[in-house]
Amino acid sequence: MSNDQHWAKRTRLAQALGRMDEITRALVPPIHVTTTFERDADNAYRSGNIYGRPDNETVRLAQSIICELESGADALVLGSGMSAALAVFHALAPGDHVVAPKVMYWSLRNWLATEAIHWGLDVSFVDATSVSAVGAAMRPGKTKLVWLETPSNPLWEVCDIVAIAKLAHQQGARLCVDSTCATPLLTQPLALGADIVMHAATKYLNGHSDVIAGALVCAKQDEFWVRITRVRREHGMILGPFEAYLLVRGMRTLDLRVKAACANALELATRFEQHPLVAQVLYPGLASHPQHALAQRQMQGGFGGMLSLRVKGGEAAAIAVAARVKLWKRATSLGGVESLIEHRASIEGAGSPCPPDLLRLSCGVEDVEDLYRDLDVALRG
Numbered sequence: 085m086s087n088d089q090h091w092a093k094r095t096r097l098a099q100a101l102g103r104m105d106e107i108t109r110a111l112v113p114p115i116h117v118t119t120t121f122e123r124d125a126d127n128a129y130r131s132g133n134i135y136g137r138p139d140n141e142t143v144r145l146a147q148s149i150i151c152e153l154e155s156g157a158d159a160l161v162l163g164s165g166m167s168a169a170l171a172v173f174h175a176l177a178p179g180d181h182v183v184a185p186k187v188m189y190w191s192l193r194n195w196l197a198t199e200a201i202h203w204g205l206d207v208s209f210v211d212a213t214s215v216s217a218v219g220a221a222m223r224p225g226k227t228k229l230v231w232l233e234t235p236s237n238p239l240w241e242v243c244d245i246v247a248i249a250k251l252a253h254q255q256g257a258r259l260c261v262d263s264t265c266a267t268p269l270l271t272q273p274l275a276l277g278a279d280i281v282m283h284a285a286t287k288y289l290n291g292h293s294d295v296i297a298g299a300l301v302c303a304k305q306d307e308f309w310v311r312i313t314r315v316r317r318e319h320g321m322i323l324g325p326f327e328a329y330l331l332v333r334g335m336r337t338l339d340l341r342v343k344a345a346c347a348n349a350l351e352l353a354t355r356f357e358q359h360p361l362v363a364q365v366l367y368p369g370l371a372s373h374p375q376h377a378l379a380q381r382q383m384q385g386g387f388g389g390m391l392s393l394r395v396k397g398g399e400a401a402a403i404a405v406a407a408r409v410k411l412w413k414r415a416t417s418l419g420g421v422e423s424l425i426e427h428r429a430s431i432e433g434a435g436s437p438c439p440p441d442l443l444r445l446s447c448g449v450e451d452v453e454d455l456y457r458d459l460d461v462a463l464r465g
């Protein structure tokens with residue numbers, strides 16, 4: 085953590101913490117590509133650097149920024165959001181029980197449903213919007229981790245981090261929150277009681293759809309965190325230096341991008357809620373959202389850039405709308421400056437809680453009138 089905490093986070097973010105290369109006085113940090121480092125003549129490694137798989141100076145800068153954004157004790161940057169999540173699960177022990185949400189990023193849900201058992205993990209899926217359902221799924225002495233994603237993909241349910249952190253801790257479990265869609269600017273899971281926060285840095289943190297990356301931040305550097313650090317090192321999960329450089333560059337504009345995406349999402353959600361061809365809009369910023377009051381408490385400065393529309397006419401109508409847009413891009417992923425639309429059930433497949441008439445929208449930073457008009461025309465066919 086830096087000593088310059090009196091500057092606002094967005095000020096420090098815009099300047100990538102304001103660090104200067106001491107030799108060249110370069111404002112833009114160099115990319116450290118070396119995989120190995122020279123030992124001192126007396127056999128020591130006084131620089132703190134030994135090899136590129138455990139750590140890298142460009143990665144360390146990205147970590148420092150993310151750590152400061154989440155007000156954490158330490159951060160790790162990894163090769164993808166999935167590798168960040170799996171580093172946490174791989175740090176558990178065989179026989180450990182995990183409570184996870186029914187609505188969450190589909191690829192991680194699939195891993196938990198099909199692969200986790202091969203690591204000896206026992207996973208219960210619950211309605212994580214219900215604190216009592218999470219409580220009922222906990223097994224005293226066995227449950228070691230509760231996983232949350234809020235707002236959750238692709239229904240944008242909001243889970244109560246404060247209440248579930250308390251519950252997890254009472255039972256001796258840790259809470260990890262996938263806060264990808266909230267971003268560190270809208271929700272601070274560690275301040276709300278979570279032990280670890282995870283980001284698919286591929287999304288808002290990088291923001292330009294050109295880097296696959298993941299991040300973890302801990303509230304304290306306990307033995308579990310040390311194990312996660314070992315998993316990253318020994319499984320070779322560190323992010324490459326070029327990608328870390330791009331991530332640092334992307335994060336400089338995080339504040340501007342997230343504000344623009346939130347404003348666009350709220351405006352589109354409000355207008356499409358009145359649209360004659362839309363059956364339902366799912367967005368935590370709408371008063372009609374079942375967890376709107378919780379979202380108001382838990383999220384500051386906006387409700388995120390993600391929303392979903394349920395199209396009247398069912399699956400075929402939804403796919404046809406996605407086929408007709410001209411400005412929105414028909415693509416998976418989210419959190420970039422360009423707006424994306426996706427018929428989500430097509431990608432999630434069997435076992436998905438995603439309704440077949442749902443279109444997931446990732447709002448970028450374009451003009452909101454253009455975004456509305458393009459989708460309105462596509463809906464009307």
Ligand SMILES: Cc1ncc(COP(=O)(O)O)c(C=O)c1O
Nearest residue numbers: 164165166189237264284286297
């Ligand atoms: C909420 C969420 N978590 C995790 C991931 C996984 O991230 P990555 O694709 O970088 O592995 C994604 C990817 O879409 C996501 O949306």
